[in-house]
Amino acid sequence: xxxxxxxxxxxxxxxxxxQNDYCHENGLKAQQGADVSRFQNTVSVIEKLVEQARKLDxxxxxxxxxxxxxxxxxxxxxxxxxMARSAVTRKGTWGAEIYRLxxxxxxxxxxxxxxxxxxxxxxxxxxxxxxxxxxxxTGFATNVCVESSARDGFMMDYHVTLVxxxxxxxxxxxxxxxxxxxxxxxxxxxxxxxxLQMWAQEEPxx
Numbered sequence: 365x366x367x368x369x370x371x372x373x374x375x376x377x378x379x380x381x382x383q384n385d386y387c388h389e390n391g392l393k394a395q396q397g398a399d400v401s402r403f404q405n406t407v408s409v410i411e412k413l414v415e416q417a418r419k420l421d422x423x424x425x426x427x428x429x430x431x432x433x434x435x436x437x438x439x440x441x442x443x444x445x446x447m448a449r450s451a452v453t454r455k456g457t458w459g460a461e462i463y464r465l466x467x468x469x470x471x472x473x474x475x476x477x478x479x480x481x482x483x484x485x486x487x488x489x490x491x492x493x494x495x496x497x498x499x500x501x502t503g504f505a506t507n508v509c510v511e512s513s514a515r516d517g518f519m520m521d522y523h524v525t526l527v528x529x530x531x532x533x534x535x536x537x538x539x540x541x542x543x544x545x546x547x548x549x550x551x552x553x554x555x556x557x558x559x560l561q562m563w564a565q566e567e568p569x570x
Contacts, residue, residue, distance in 0.1 A: 365552050369498050369525045370559050372420040372566050376472075376496040377413055380427045380481060380503030380510050380531075385452040385459030387504070392452045392459050398534060403504060406532040407464055409556050410502045413530060414465060416560055421569035423494050425472040427481040429453045429509065430460055435477035479512035488520055498523035500559065502530035507538040515550060524551030527559065 368374065385391040387403045394400045417424055432455035441450070453460040467473050474487050481487050491499070499522045501514050510531050518524045526546050533539040547553040 365525075365554055365558065366523075367562065369523045369552050370500060370562060371498060372417075372422050372563065374496060374523075375498040375500055376423040376425050376491060376494065377417040377500050378425045378427060378481070378502065378513070379410060379414070379465070380501060380513055381429045381453075381505075382407060382410065382426070382463050382465060382503050383428060383453050383459065384461050384463050385457075387463040388459075391463075403532050406502075406504075406530060409527075409530045411465065412560060413500075413502060413527065413556055416563045418468070419568045420563060420566050423470070423472060423496060424467075425474065425487070425491075426462060426465075426467050427487075427503070427509075427513070428460065428462065428473065428475050430455050430475045430477060432477070440478075479509045480516045481509070481513040482516040482520065491522070496522075498525070500525045500527060502527050504532055506531040506533035507535070507542040508533070511542045511546065514546060518550040525559075526551065526553045527556050528553055530556050 386393050387400055387407060389400060391400065414424055431450045431453055472490055474481060474485050476483065476485050478484065499517045501510050501524065503510055510526065514524045514526055528543060543553050
């Protein structure tokens with residue numbers, strides 16, 4: 365792949381919705397009948413990327429989906445599965461907290477209220493201040509919040525990479541469609557091993 369997509373000098377690692385309600389066995393998605401074991405396994409891959417990113421001083425950006433009454437709109441309520449989806453990651457709840465990973469002092473934490481991490485947030489402003497021009501996307505769900513964020517990132521002139529094995533969703537065929545669509549129109553789709561291999565050749569930040 366083109367190095368500019370993951371160059372430590374210009375890249376940011378973006379973690380989308382790695383939260384208890386989506387990943388934990390006691391989270392709301394599991395309570396609603398979802399199998400979260402694949403999400404948990406995917407977090408293990410994300411952890412490896414985060415560890416290496418921090419060694420190279422690559423910004424780690426946590427995106428948290430937060431549902432609250434103040435962000436409801438008629439269109440949002442009436443979207444497919446609207447009210448059921450709005451029950452997860454409620455503002456101020458354990459389910460909205462980040463799963464397993466712990467943000468560090470230099471990490472960025474952004475709260476969003478829509479599928480895309482760029483809608484009604486200051487993510488773009490922060491990335492510009494950090495001089496980041498390439499975004500490496502991980503997290504959940506592949507074909508919803510990850511894809512929405514990746515598409516918007518590309519439209520805002522970022523180089524976009526989706527890490528295939530560091531993302532997960534609930535419907536395999538929709539995930540596969542996202543992989544094909546991103547690769548055909550918006551950016552790169554790679555496995556984490558390719559990124560880790562290239563990053564391993566970089567000198568750690570002193």
